[in-house]
Amino acid sequence: MQIEVRKEIAxxxxxxxxxxxxxxxxxxxxxxRGVLEMALEELFTNLVxxxxxxxxxxxxxxxxxxxxxxxSFTDYDTDRFDITEFPEVDANQPLxxxxxxxxxxxxxxxxxxxxxxxxxxxxxxTTLYKRMN
Amino acid sequence: xFDIQIGTNGEVVLIGRFDAQHIDxxxxxxxxxxxxxxxxxxxxxxIASAGxxxxxxxxxxxxxxxxxxxxxxxxxxxxxxxHFSGFDQIFEIE
Numbered sequence: 001m002q003i004e005v006r007k008e009i010a011x012x013x014x015x016x017x018x019x020x021x022x023x024x025x026x027x028x029x030x031x032x033r034g035v036l037e038m039a040l041e042e043l044f045t046n047l048v049x050x051x052x053x054x055x056x057x058x059x060x061x062x063x064x065x066x067x068x069x070x071x072s073f074t075d076y077d078t079d080r081f082d083i084t085e086f087p088e089v090d091a092n093q094p095l096x097x098x099x100x101x102x103x104x105x106x107x108x109x110x111x112x113x114x115x116x117x118x119x120x121x122x123x124x125x126t127t128l129y130k131r132m133n
Numbered sequence: 134x135f136d137i138q139i140g141t142n143g144e145v146v147l148i149g150r151f152d153a154q155h156i157d158x159x160x161x162x163x164x165x166x167x168x169x170x171x172x173x174x175x176x177x178x179x180i181a182s183a184g185x186x187x188x189x190x191x192x193x194x195x196x197x198x199x200x201x202x203x204x205x206x207x208x209x210x211x212x213x214x215x216h217f218s219g220f221d222q223i224f225e226i227e
Contacts, residue, residue, distance in 0.1 A: 009153055009154055010154065012152060012153060012154050013154065016150075016152075030210070031209070031210060034179070034210035034213075035210075037179060037181075038179075038181050038214070041152055041153060041181045041183075042181060042182060045153050045183070091217065091218055091219030092219055092222065093219070094223070095189075095192060095193060095196055095223040096193075096196075098189060098193070098223070100185075100186035100187075100189050100190050101182075101186060103182045103185055103186070103218050104181065104182030104183075106217070106218070107182065107214060107217055107218060110217040111213065111214075111217060
């Protein structure tokens with residue numbers, strides 16, 4: 001399944017709707033579904049935040065590969081934006097030292113089964129894997 | 134769909150999907166909280182980092198006056214999210 005959407009927060013509704021239909025059809029388990037929905041939102045909203053000037057559409061793909069779901073976002077006409085190189089977040093900080101923000105990619109990394117990033121000719125692709133059940 | 138209601142005992146009830154599209158609505162409601170409050174997650178299906186940011190900002194604000202949010206009826210997926218974000222160390226979760 002693949003879909004192209006405008007790079008804006010309002011596109012989340014359509015991405016969630018299409019992903020939900022895919023998860024239903026493929027009988028993806030609730031735990032995996034929760035992680036994949038969160039990953040979908042975090043990956044997409046980061047593209048919106050950090051490459052807002054591009055008018056190009058963003059492509060989301062969902063596939064089943066053996067016992068795992070593959071979720072990918074392809075961003076066209078973009079600078080390199082590799083979330084696998086983001087610094088680690090210290091989730092054990094006390095409340096007084098914490099600031100809102102930065103948790104999304106941390107959660108995606110911790111709760112998925114792998115993330116890869118490819119970049120070539122100003123096209124960036126982030127691919128995330130999650131076991132189905 | 135996302136909604137926030139006030140329960141019969143004054144608790145904040147989160148309903149539906151707390152995603153980045155609804156952050157302004159949530160910020161408006163949580164911005165009015167000035168004292169300790171229970172937040173009921175029993176009708177919440179989903180939360181992502183945008184929602185976590187609102188909870189964290191509110192908890193920090195309340196902590197300055199000795200208050201806190203208490204999170205109740207949290208489902209397994211959201212409990213996992215709280216664990217990996219360390220929220221289980223800075224919130225009381227029932």
